[in-house]
Amino acid sequence: MRKFLVMAMLLLGAIAPLSAQEYFLEKYQPFDQNIPSPESFLGYGIGEQHTRHDMIVAYLKTLATLSDRAELEEYGKTYEGRSLVILRISTAENLNNLESIRTQHLAIKNGEVPAQDTQPVFINLGYNVHGNEPSSSEAALLSAYTLVASEHPEIAAYRDHAVIFVDPTINPDGRDRHTQWANSFKGSPLVADPQDIEHNETWPRGRTNHYWFDLNRDWFLAVHPESRGKLNWYHQWYPHVVTDFHEMGTQSTYFFEPMKANGSKDPIMPKENYEDLNNLFGDYFATSLDSIGSLYFTGEVFDGTYPGYGSSYPDLQGGLGLLFEQASSRGHVQETDMGKVTFPFTIRNQFVSSMTTVKAAVENRTYLQDYQKRFFESGVDNARKSGINGYRFEINNDQNRLQAFLDKLLLHKIKVYEQNDGSYLVPTAQEQYRMVQSVFETYNEYRDSVYYDASAWSLANFYNADYEAVKGRINPGREITDSESVVSIPDFGPSSYAYLVNWSDYNSPAFLNFLQENKVRVAAAFKGFTTEINGNATSFAPGTLMIPVSKQEINTDQLFEIMKAGATQFKVPVQSVATGYHRGKGIDLGSGYVNPMTPPKPFMLVEHGVSSYEAGEVWHLLDQRVHMPITKIPTRNFEGASLQDYKTMVMVSGGYNTLDSAAVAKLKNWISKGNTLIASGTAVSWLIKNKVISEKLVEKKDTTETSDRLPYITAREELGKSEVGGGIFEVDLDLTHPVAFGYTDEKLPVYKNNSVWLQPSKNQFSTVAKYTDDPHIDGFITDKNLNEFMKNAASIVTTKVGSGRVILFADNPNFRGSWYGTNKLFLNALFFGAHIQVPQ
Template sequence: MKNTYRIFVIFTLLVSQLSNGQSYYYSDYEPFNKNIPSPEEFLEYGIGDYHTRHDLVVAYMTKLAELSENATIKIYGKTNENRKLINLTISSLENLKNIESLKEKHLQVVSEKTDVKDFSDLPIFINLGYNVHGNEPSSTEAALLTAYVLLASENPKVKEYLKEAIIFIDPVINPDGRDRHTNWVNTFRGTPLIADNDDIEHNEAWPRGRTNHYWFDLNRDLLLAVQPESNARLKWYHEWYPNVVTDFHEMGTNSTFFFEPKQLSASLKPVTPVENYTVLNNAFAKYFTADLDKIKSLYFTKEKYDATYPGYGSTYGDLQGSLSLLFEQASSRGHIQETPTGTISFPFTIRNQFVASFSTIKAAISNKNLLYSYQNNFFKSSIEKASKSKIKGYVFGDDYDKNRTKSFIDLLLKHQIKVYHLEEEVATDNKKYHENSSYYVPTKQPQYLMVRTMFETYKKYRDSVFYDASSWSMANFYNMKYSELKKAPNYKKQVSSETNKIEIEKLTKSDYAYLISWDDYYSPALLHHLQEKGVIVKTATKPFEVSTENSKKKFDRGSLLIAVGVQKITEEALFTALKEVSETYKIEVNAVETGYSLQGIDLGSSNFVTLEMPKAMMLVEGGVSSYEAGEVWHLLEQRMQMPISKVPERIFYRTDLRKYNVIIMVSGYYNLLNANSRQKLKDWVAAGNTLITTRTASSWAIRNKLVNESLIVNKKDPKNSLERLNYGESREHLGRNSIGGAIFEVDLDITHPIGYGYHNRKLPVYKNNRVWLAPSKNKFSTVAKYTENPHIDGFVTNENLQNYFTKSASIIVHKTGKGRVIMFADNPNFRGAWYGTNKLFMNSIFFGSIIRVP
């Protein structure tokens, strides 16, 4: 045992010496300019000895830009925690002096209108992107080394790289997550280093450093464009259109190193051009192979990672004429960790990422003509493909929800998709699209592939195993009414980010009452704002029609009534508050002068119910899904501007629940809630409060008898259990039965408070789990149920469709004493992008208290 420990210490010291010396990383690039400090000199520790904080990364890159004429630095955005997103631009002095003209020429090559054959006067544009997952840290350390070598090396081959390329180094795509992880591993770093994988250094606390401030996975967010980091990257990308984009990651400690080519897309008709998978990736793979062979690193390709989802850092650029490249390095998850083949050190992981960075630069320069020819042809080819397509475009729009429509258009514009106003009404697919609320997206445009990505749905696949979601039709995410058109309609001016605005009528003062429709996405934000100001608000549980100042107007269930006579604040203060929320959220407030309705209930009817202001709490930590918790946190805080208390599961036993009237439990195990805690929760609900559960939290509530509901368990045929299958195909068989992420249709009871604000009973929802809720025994409590033919988009087996979906509920409400438990089988807030089902969740929060289960 003593000898083993001695060997371990010697090895640890050897690793430290290597990381502190240049020879381990970049001896091939000597000599170096002594006026440019190495990372070790600047940081005062060897790369790999510690994890480098984000502020030090920014400081070092800034210093390089100050000292070298071959570098400039730009802040291209900021994170939720106000950390800088930076790009260090590296090239020859001549290229940097002429970078704007070179950029202009480069963009002409990218344009579908220009046919260029000679690219000799253009450098290749390379975007080296690192550390999108905060606890995959080796790539940022490699970024520091890469920047140093490019700017300090006197080696002729490096000088040639600067002449032939403009290199953008984005060292930390996810600064908030990186610092969360960095602080953890540096805090628990052992001296000597501890390789034991059970040591606290290698086991981060919840929510871990993978995600950003709101616990979002930024590597899934480029297509969805929810978080500020992603929006900043998109804006930068569409300004430059680099030829090559890298996406450096880490994977399991017991693995090796992965580089492209990936697995082919599981789709039978992949959007990404086949040439990208084959010709370009294979051309680069030769360089990765040679350089990794040279340092004796093991690697693999064409496995595990597929290119199906177009929103990764390693796939998004593929739909823009770039070559996007994925790298996955086995992680030390700290400074050193044991594996079946020995220990893996942080310096070792850094070196592989560093080597791959330079392999990318060399491959890009060597294949410059191939890359430029591909990019020059990409958008022209997109126009040609669109011209041959039978589908000439898509018409879309929502007649009721202006903000949700605006948000969808905002998303399209972020991806440079051209959108136009309709000139006249379009009737198709038994749907009507009115010219004042609908829009047209032609397929014949440079972003043809992105148009397809936003609207197309798929039901047939070559494979059943996905690394991630199998569906992403954004029109369904937004519950946007849309239709494909085989003939272009009459359309007029193009929509821009400047013109994509909502105009509302000016509010006039009333002495009697004000009415607000619940149709708009931001209605909950408006309501909360009013409640915070002490305004008493009622909601309608029946529809009605009234005379407003200028016209007759119909109001549906959920509409808000603010009666002037019952308020505790002055009429002037009320008018000011209403004017403020109307202008802030772009929602019309209607002044009325009488309580008498033209049709339906009058304003004094008992069918108007006073709303209680939500005081919400969500359980976090423990076995709770940080992704889902973050989605709720972001929705309430960033969109609805309302607070939510995030209470750790470990202190639930001593939490005073009387402070809250809404508790949210997202997916999780909740093993820390013992019998006493579960009874405490049940008693709290019975006292008249609302518990909201999603996905596995719903099945947890059923299994722990918080509710008297049941799950659907399909009994297996004994004959099938004896079926003999090939061991080598086990992954594929297991993958077929999982619900990796697909879109399905439910029938929603729009007369139920959970369904208020919806006008169509058919609603797309996202499912990526196997939680199957049996419809409630109470005939009025199944709020949403999957339809007979629910499949809209993505992979699903016939077995799952027939045995589960057609029998299952998507949302049920269970009465417990005076309170209720609202159970979602699915996640209505998936990745912060499901605008179409967010309202179901917000309705649960605001209208849960008015649900009266018969």
């Protein structure tokens, strides 16, 4: 009765004295008095304020120092230098023999020995991938303390039969951004009004990492150090159970799996996972939450179709990924329709679920071991039954894009082999068959039409790889174990005339920026030509960089050293030439089609009304891959900003509602002076609506006729499926256009996750990319969107504004930092934009 009253008081908004740790920990007494509780270490009770990541790490270090039941390991660093750590917890004996336990665990996974009751189960308690969903990291502190310090027989049994890996904060940069906000605006007394500033973070909020990426979408794409570090750790340990703790809207209750049904027609994860195992663990969670009076729901939302969540990637590795969603206090206490939700209450639900996860895993450890073994065996069996023996792919004339793709395959432990003809083969009959499916298979049939995330993720299309299924006999060839081995830098000697750099390589824009930063004068060929290299006729496509020796302000030796340094750093092939005369085989190097390149000096609008995700993608691309600064100007400062030094502007998706008519006039005037605006997604719609440009959207057909009546309860599904949640489609490129320089195939896969349907330009020379007659490659799209909109729409259009131009991307060429195949379209717009003349 006492526990129920305390819980009820918290639900009604009465804040209990937080020094009373019994609210969380009474059940697991007694505790080792030599080990400090979180409250005694931090100097405040859990839930009284938000805990910084450095204090979380410091506490876990203390546990590892004071107890032989815990060890701390670091698996990476964030962009901002914060440690990514995991606390290993078990008995002292287990930790002393951990390597042999891991070896035995892998032997069971590999089917070499049967499951064993004496073998500890591996449990990964993962927390706080979204930085402004903070209850879980506080629960991580309580879980770590309980599992290390409790002398309760139940906890002692957990240590005997499990190795528990506590990852307290998957997104430390985002968490600290939110922590600073919540603690800075905490009132005394606390303010529960939802309109208070404490409950309303400013842009870009703490959900995302340093570059404003959602790390819960990055397990499969593996772009960032947080994910890459965790994946390297994951494939060392292959845990049986992985938790993924989140928060949702304040008016909600609590969610645990089972999820909404997988949207795929034939999910690649075993039915045993999303039915039997989910239901088995679900019974445990329901019992625990019932015991403290918490309300919850299951099965209605949060499908696990996309393989890149923290709760779905483990499902494709023979484990059980478990999603939890807690109604957020978004601060310390907040009013709801059902009373007040307090920070301590949100933490308690996450803590209870953490301990219940350990209980369920320990009590079903042999089942989990056997399931993981059968999971990988079934993968190989499924591959043999599929009729496809492998996937052959090639990425020609771009060794850095090839390396990036191979790196991703190897990170996911996919075996890949080099063929004699220079192509690569991925056999299907391998342990990671389900990951091979995720990389190469495409779909057009689904049992559901509304997705929590993307409906398409065939990674080979992200990299614009030319691939095909192989059904006949295969000869694997040489196994690739290191993606670096595919990259070579051809030797080149000093030139007294000029150097040439082929623009087809992914890193060519970074090399160009490097040269410009080193004050090297660079020109680019806007028509192709053929010249002799070492006595061999060699073709160079439009976009080729030309570095004339005689036009530099530095001497030939200094120029050569800079060229060598750039070629080495960015692994871009460079050719030395002794003449600019090509005997009629295309333009000569002194042609009017060879234009001097000037640095684009870009800026981008950010803040309110701008998609932080897409802005972060541009920032990350230029920072991390091009090594080029971009000025980020808040929309609130735009009217007063001096723009005269900038040549290029970027507008990603957004409503831009803070820009008034004066700002619109300023923008149009700036473009008209000869500058370049690059716009993507809904920014295109905004420009058309505000008449900055004269292009148009594909018009919707009149739907005023009476529609058939539909059941009210189906409204969410019916309306949701009309959205383009994320699919892969084919466009036709004009390879002669500067935005398409570096591409060799007119057909290109692009990613679309919006409903921006841009009409082809009335100017015959300005539609750079148009969807093909049969554009669908992968993912869900309604027949109406496909036939009435997409097939009549363009993907990329350029348009004239005064003496300047606007380059319109209806789709997002930089999606989640992963679309290596379309990044160059954006970078072409950035570097070549000033030379694009829109004919009238």
